Amino acid sequence: MDGVLVDNMYLHARSWVELFRDYGLEGMDPERYLRETAGMKGLDVLRHFLDPGISPEEADRLTELKDFLYRVMYREEMRPMRGLERFLDRAAELDIPLGVGTGAGARNIDYTLATPGLKDRFKAVVGSHQVPHGKPNPDIFLKVAELLDTEPSRCVVFEDALPGVEAASRAGMKAVALTTTNPADVMSRCKGVIEVVDDFTSLTPDQVIAGI
Incomplete structure (x- = not known):
């Protein structure tokens, strides 16, 4: 998130x-x-x-x-990542179930997902308070996959942080890495990363599916 x-x-x-x-x-x-x-x-x-x-x-x-x-x-700066709304619209057209797995707690989840353009986009939302172990353990992402009724191997995680990419790998999932927290050269060396992007402006769900 x-x-x-x-x-x-x-x-x-x-x-x-x-x-x-x-x-x-x-x-x-x-x-x-x-x-x-x-x-x-x-x-x-x-x-x-x-x-x-x-x-x-x-x-x-x-x-x-x-x-x-x-x-x-x-509070005055909340807005979706560049290109995200278009990306989510296309995912909906393709009937791709979407979930959120985050290290944030309940109040911050509600706060962020109330951002215009994000509300009601996600079928499953799992926070750190709902699993025994946070990232880099895989618990959060495995719980999201369970709620989406999807095999972990069919899931792609979007992550900006190294513990999150490790959690995705340990869950048996591929990852798309964003460079909002770590530079591209660091993220590209992580296990299971299939794409590294700055934001969603040049990425489509179709490309992600083709990459796996």
């Missing part, structure tokens, strides 16, 4: 950095968050950067603080 349906990952990174600074972690920058933990559950992000022993309850509290800051920062 984040960094794929909408180009918002840098704002997520900035909000994490502001939270970390408030809790005494200096010298952190958004690029490091994007490189090391983009797409992960809040609990895993906080254990990676702030406190390896943080409790799930405290992690939930801090993640909600971060998410509130993110929503305030992004």
Whole structure:
């Protein structure tokens, strides 16, 4: 969802950095968050950067603080990724079932999928709160495939983050990588990636199907 349906990952990174600074972690920058933990559950992000022993309850509290800051920062900028609406229209014409598998929590999912052009586009939506393990584990994508009544091997994941591409590979799925979080040369080296694009302006569902 984040960094794929909408180009918002840098704002997520900035909000994490502001939270970390408030809790005494200096010298952190958004690029490091994007490189090391983009797409992960809040609990895993906080254990990676702030406190390896943080409790799930405290992690939930801090993640909600971060998410509130993110929503305030992004409220006036919400719009679909370039070319996405045309891509989704064509997928609907081809009767391709679509799902969202995201490391975001319920409130951020509702917030983002309410963006004009995205509402009611997806048959299945799975967030980090609905599976035991977040990315890079495959749980989220496998749950989406189950809800879509589709074999994992027939699914293509669209991802911007390295943990997400790894999760797709571990789920037995191919991936299209977007360069909103990592550069093309990094994403092109990832296992299972069939295409690397900046956005959806030059991509069609027909091309994706042909590529698999």
